[in-house]
Each structure stands twice: as C-alpha cells, then as structure tokens.
Amino acid sequence: MAGSPTARRRRLAIELKRLREESRLTCSQVGKELDWSSSKVNRMETGQGRVQPSDVDALCRFYGTADELRDLLKSLAKESKTKGWWHGHSDAIPAWFSVYVGLEQAVSELHTYQAEFIPGLLQTDEYASELSRAWVDHTPEDIERMVDVRMRRQELLTSETAPDLWAVVHESALLHTVGSRQVMTRQLERMLEIQKLRNVTVQVLPFDAGAYPTTGSFTILGFPEQEDPDVVYREGLTDSVYLEEPKDVTLYTKAFDHLRALALSPQRSVWLITKLLEEHSR
Template identity: 70%
Template sequence: MAGSPTARRRRLAIELKKLREENGLTCQQVGQALDWSGSKVNRLETGSGRVQPSDVDALCRFYNTSDDLRDFLKRLAKDSKIRGWWHAHGSAVPPWFSVYIGLEQDVSSLRQYQCEFVPGLMQTAAYAAELHRLTNQLTGDELRSAVDVRMERQSLLTRDDPPDLWAIVHESVLRHVIGDRQVMRAQLEHMLCVSQLKNVTLQVLPFDAGTYPATGAFTILGFPEQEDPDVVYREGMTDAVYLESPDDVGQYTRAYDNLRAIASSPPRSVKMIKAIVEEHSR
C-alpha cells in the first residue's frame, strides 16, 4: 500500500474512478443513485476533498465490489487523513508544495530537469537558505523550518530501498553564484558527493548543447505500483502544476529523453563540475 497520506489519497481516487468507469456510469448517475451530488462523486475521484470511509463503503456496496477490495479502499480513506511529517512545519510548507512532498515520499523514480537552481534533493543548507531568503517573505523561524524541510526530504535518497534520481542540470545552474563563492563551492562539492550514490545519476546540459526541448524546470515522478501513473510537476513562484494525463506525461517523457541524449555523460558532467569548483577555489 502507498505510504504517505498524499499517495494514499491519490491511489484511492484512482481506484474509485476506475470502479465507476468499469460500471459504465457517470458521476451524475452515481450521485443520483446514492442521493449525492455529481460534484461530490467527482471530488472523491479527484482527491480534491477529504474522503470518509463511510462514503467509500457506500460506493463499494453500490459497485458490488469484493469485501477485500472494500476493506482495502476504506483503509486507504482512513489512513489518508494522517498528517505527514512536513505538516509540523506549518506555513514554511505551502499547500501546493505539501502535495509534492507527499508524492515524493512514495516515488520509485524521479527524473528532474533544472535550469535555474540546484535540485532540492542536492542542495546544502546554506544554499537552500539563500534561495528561501531571496524568493520568499519568511520570518527567521519560518526560514529555518523551510530549510529543515528541505534537508529532511534528502533522507529519501539514502533510506532503505531509495528511489532512483536522474537529475539533469543546465550549466547555468552551476555558474549562477547563490550566496557567495564559498557557498557555491560547497554546494557544487555536495552535488558531486550525492552523485556518487548508486541510485543517483547526474548530467549537465552544457551551453554548447544547442537547442533542446524544454522551456522550464520539471520533474517526472514515477511510482512502484502499476496502478499509480507518472505525474509531471512544474513549480511556479506561488503555485504548482501537476499533470497526469497520458498525453502530457508522454510529451514530457519524450522531452526528458531528448535532454538526456544531448546532455554530457555523467563522467564528463562530474569533470565539468570539478573544474568549476576549482574556479571558485582560486
């Protein structure tokens, strides 16, 4: 079963929608049969609201599911109410990013392209603090909490059965000095350390790579269960976009494969980062 509350809620929504479609019914038809509104059924299937186990029980009985499936889905509904560890940090984690952290806890793979900043899972505390200080209106306590969350997220890469992270960063990320040269040198050295993990692959997209099929940073999240399709995540200044349709995910997957093909190989990328570290050491 999916581990984080966010992943459980998403899995439940997927299963409820699949049950309705297998029965050849619309949300409106299901709502009428249960004396609900069609919009309520839609909310249950999109995970946009809290799902009560009693609602899941009613739907499963209406769809005439097996007892085992009904118990499984009711357990998902109950467990999806549990708050994740990141909720303890309050306003330091905006709601739109809370969704991402919840999904990130259960991924089996992360394919990430960054063209402005070092990927969050590779950032040092000093680098992360500089980013939060410049881009968010946070109090001192909120800033510390935001950095703590970022550092806690990184334990994902070294836990038992960690996800595979494939990160492609544009060369401009390496040359854009955040903080000062000392902060940046330590950051690049940390990237090199993280890249040595067996589940991490790091590539640099050099300035001379020519044209490439991406207009901004994005992440493709993959999950271990076949029932949980990939999600594309794109982050803005005040919100985020989550794309799940097969067409959207397919387009980003093809773009990522093209980026991977034109980026420098991992060994050449490491060599490039080491050369920039040397520049900051002079």
Template identity: 65%
Template sequence: MADSPTARRRRLAIELKKLREGSQLTCNQVGEALSWSGSKVNRLETGSGRVQPSDIDALCRYYGTSDELRELLMALAKDSKLRGWWQAHGTGVPRWFAGYVGFEQAASSLRQYQCEFIPGLMQSPEYTAELHLASNQMSAADFERAVKVRTERQSLLTKASAPDAWFIVHESVLRHVIGDRKLMRDQLERMLVVSELGNVTLQVLPFTAGTYPATGAFTILGFPEQEDPDLVYRDGLTDATYLETPHDVGQYTKAFDNLRALASSPSQSTALIRRVMEEHSQ
C-alpha cells in the same frame, strides 16, 4: 501500497474513478443514486475533497465490489487522512508544495531537469537558506522550518527503499552564484558527493549542447505499483501544476530522454563541475 498519505489519496481517487467508469455511469448518476451531489463524487475521484470511510463503503456497495476491495479502499481512505512528517512543520511547507513532498516520499523513481537552481535534494542548507531569503515571503520561524524540511527531504536518497534518481542540470545552474563563490564551491562539492550514491545519476547539459526542448524545470515521478501512473510536476512561485494524462507524461518523458541524450555523460559532467568549482575558487 503507496507509503505516504498523499499517494494513498491519489490511489484511492484513481480506483474510485475506475469503478464508476467501469459501471458506465456519470458522477451525477452516482450522486443521485446515493442522495449526494455529482460534484461530491467528482471531488472524491480527484482527491480534492474530504474522504470519509463511510462514503467509500457506500460507493463500494453501490458498485457491488468484493469485500476485499471494499476493505482495501476503506483502509486507503483512513490512511489518506494521516499527516505526513512534513506537515508537522506547518506553514514552513506551503500548501501547494506539501502535495509534492508527499508524492516524492512515495516515488520509486525521480527524473528531474533543473535549468535555474540546484535540485532541492542536492542543496546544502546554506544554498537553500539563500533561496528562501531571496523570496522574502516567510516569517523567521517559517524560514527555519523550510530549510529544515529541505534537509529532511534529502534523507529520501539514502533510505533503504530509496528511489532511482536521475538529475539533469543546465550548466548555467553551476555558474549562477547564489550567496557567494565559497558557498557555490561548497554546494558543487555537495552535488558530487550525492552523485556518488548508487541510486543517483547526475548529468550536466552544457552550453555547447545546442538546441533542446524549451520545457523549463520539471520532475517526473514514478511509483512502485503499476496502478499508480507516472506524474509530472512543475512548480511556480506560489503554485504547482501536476500533469498525469498519458499524453502529457509521454511528452515530458520524451523531453527528458532528449535532454539526457544531449547532456554530458556522468563522468564528463563530474569533470565539468570540478572545473567550475575551480573557477569559483579564484
């Protein structure tokens, strides 16, 4: 079972939709049979509404599920109401980003392309602080919380069940000076240290790579159980987009594979990062 409340909520929504579609019923038909609105059924199937175990019990009895499945789904409903560790930091984690952190904690694989900034899981506290200062959208207290959350997230890569993480960064990310050159030199050194982890692969897409899919930054998250399909995440300044249809995920998977083929090998990427570090030392 997925090990974050966010992922459990998604699993529950997927299973509820599967049950309804298997019964060849619409949301309105199910809602009418249970004296609910069709929109309530839809909210439960999209994970956007409050989930009560009693609602899940009613749905399962209506669909005629086994006792075992009903108990499993009710347990998911209860667990989905728990708070993740990141939620203890309050507004230091924007609401639109909290969902991503929950999915990240449950992922078994991460494939990420960054064309503007160092991947969050590789950032030094100083680099992260500079990015948050530039946004100028947080109070002093939330600023400290945000930096702390970013640092705590990074333990994901070294835990016992760490995901297989593959990062591709554009060369411009290495040369974009955030803070000052010393900060950037230290940041690139941190990248190299993280890239030495057995579950981490790092490639750089060099300026000489030629044309490539103009996708912008994105992350593809994979999950340990087959019932939880891959998810594509893209973020903006104040919001986030999740894509999970087979077509959309397939398109981004193809884009990532193309970027991987065009990028320098891990060893060549390490050499390039060291050259840029020397430039930042001058």
C-alpha cells in the same frame, strides 16, 4: 502499496474513478443514487480532501465491488487520513507544495530537469537558505523552517526505500552564483559527494547542447505500483501544475530522454563540476 498518505489518497481517487467509469455512470448519476452532490463524488475522485471509509463502503456496494477490493479501498481511505512528517511543517510549506512532498515520499524514481537552480534534493542548507531569502516577505523564522523541510526531504535519498534520482541540471545553474563563492564551493562539493550514491545520477546540460524540447524545469515522479501512474510536476511562483494524462506524461518522458541524451555523460559532468569547483576555490 504507495507509502505516504498523499500517495494513498491519490491511489484511492484513481480506483474510485475507474469503478465509476466501468459502471458507465456520471458523477451526477452516482450522486443522485446515493443522495450526494455530484461535486462530492468528483472531489473523491480527484483526491481533494479526506474521504471517509463509510463513503467508500457505500460507493463500492453501489458499484457491486468484490469484498476484497472494497476492504482494500476502505483501508486506503483510513490510511490516507494519517499525517506525514511534512504536515507538521505546514507553516513552512505552501498547500500546493505539500502535495508534492507527500508524493515524493512514495516514489520509486525521480527524473528532474532544472534550468535555473540546483535541484532541491541536492542543495546544501546554505544554498537553500539563500534561495529562500530571495523572497522578500520571508522572515528569518520562515527561512529556517523552509530550509529544515528541504534538508528533511533529502533523507529520502539514503533511506531503506530510496528512489532512483536522475537529475539533469543546466550549466547555467552551476555558473549562477547564489549567495557567495564560498556558498557555491560547498554546493558544488555537495553535488560531487551525492552523485556517488548508487541511486543518484547527475548530468549537466552544457551551453553548447543546441536546441532541446523544454520550456522550463520539471520533475517526473514514478511509483512502484503499476496501478499508480507517473505524474509530471511543474512549479510556478504561487502554485504548481500536476499532469497525469498519459499523453502529457509521455511527452515529458520523451523530453527528459532527449535532455539526458544531449547532456554530458555522468563522468564528463563530474569533470565539469570539479573544474568549476577548482575555479571557485581559487
């Protein structure tokens, strides 16, 4: 079972929607039978807000769900109310990104393409600090908290349940000096260090790769349970987009496969990063 409150809430929402659709009922019809609003049923099926175990019990009894499944879903509802470590940093994480961090804690694999900057899980604290400082409305305290969260997220890569991370980074992100040459030197050293982990693969998409199918950075989150479908995450300036429809996930999966086919091999990518590091060190 997925291991974070956010992932459990998502799993619960998926199961509740499946039960309703198998019963061939609308949210309005279910709400009418249980004396609820249709919007309450919809919120439960989309993972918006916390769901009470008693409400899950009422739904399962209405759908005629087997006792074993009903107990499992009630357990998911109870466990989804617990708080993860990132909830203690809510002042440093926008609500829309908190969802991503929660899902990230439960993944078995991450496929990410970054067109402008080094992926967050590969960043040094100095590099992350410079990116946070670029937002003019952030105070020094805000920046410190944001960097702390990013560094805490990176612990995932060396945990007992570490996911497989496959990152394709555009060459422009490596050449884009963030902060100073010294900051970039340490950042490139960090990339060379972390790619040595057995669960981390880094590829560089070179300028001469030709045309490729993307309109920006994205991440595909994969989960260990078959019942938890992949999610595509795209981040904007003030919000984010989560794509879960199979056709959308398939499209992005094919795009990522195309990107890593066009990118330099992991070995050639190490060679290029090393070359750039030597240039920064002069």
